[in-house]
Amino acid sequence: DGGITQSPKYLFRKEGQNVTLSCEQNLNHDAMYWYRQDPGQGLRLIYYSQIVNDFQKGDIAEGYSVSREKKESFPLTVTSAQKNPTAFYLCASSIQGGDNSPLHFGNGTRLTVT
Amino acid sequence: DQQVKQNSPSLSVQEGRISILNCDYTNSMFDYFLWYKKYPAEGPTFLISISSIKDKNEDGRFTVFLNKSAKHLSLHIVPSQPGDSAVYFCAASSTGTASKLTFGTGTRLQVTL
Numbered sequence: 001d002g003g004i005t006q007s008p009k010y011l012f013r014k015e016g017q018n019v020t021l022s023c024e025q026n027l028n029h030d031a032m033y034w035y036r037q038d039p040g041q042g043l044r045l046i047y048y049s050q051i052v053n054d055f056q057k058g059d060i061a062e063g064y065s066v067s068r069e070k071k072e073s074f075p076l077t078v079t080s081a082q083k084n085p086t087a088f089y090l091c092a093s094s095i096q097g098g099d100n101s102p103l104h105f106g107n108g109t110r111l112t113v114t
Numbered sequence: 115d116q117q118v119k120q121n122s123p124s125l126s127v128q129e130g131r132i133s134i135l136n137c138d139y140t141n142s143m144f145d146y147f148l149w150y151k152k153y154p155a156e157g158p159t160f161l162i163s164i165s166s167i168k169d170k171n172e173d174g175r176f177t178v179f180l181n182k183s184a185k186h187l188s189l190h191i192v193p194s195q196p197g198d199s200a201v202y203f204c205a206a207s208s209t210g211t212a213s214k215l216t217f218g219t220g221t222r223l224q225v226t227l
Contacts, residue, residue, distance in 0.1 A: 042116075048214060090158070
């Protein structure tokens, strides 16, 4: 089945540690995105990539980094510089990076930093 | 600054009746609107979309209405079913922004028997 796989589902880290969230898709989609969801808030865009080896900051990129070395993979690193890293992280992809392409989401990773 | 607003955090509807979820936006550059459905601990699932050149789009039990002058859209679910109980997010994007979506805060729909 084609889809987006995020792993792990739950992740726990100590404050001050970097942590990398995995996102893999086998939909042959060009564009990939990372969103963050906090309680009572909508999803907010962290980073997005329209093509391999290229990515752009979203609305809340500070404290995060990404890479896009392969079309299928778009890992997100939450660095120690991110002030409030505990959240539900969602990866998404779309057929192309152009306009009006619905995003398809993975099932998310819940990160807890203590 | 919340550019996409869903002012009702929750809604309860009886099975078989109509559910109406509302969404307002402030950015006049938005020209593509989507509704997503989300179950707990899962990613959102795309439901239906509408372009600003239309005022209505229908897909089975789901219809989205767009009122550009009022910067308002709504999702109608008829008839509502218990499996529709979920959080519904409204989202919007503008041409030239590579499908980057701005989301509302969501409305939790509870369909009761």
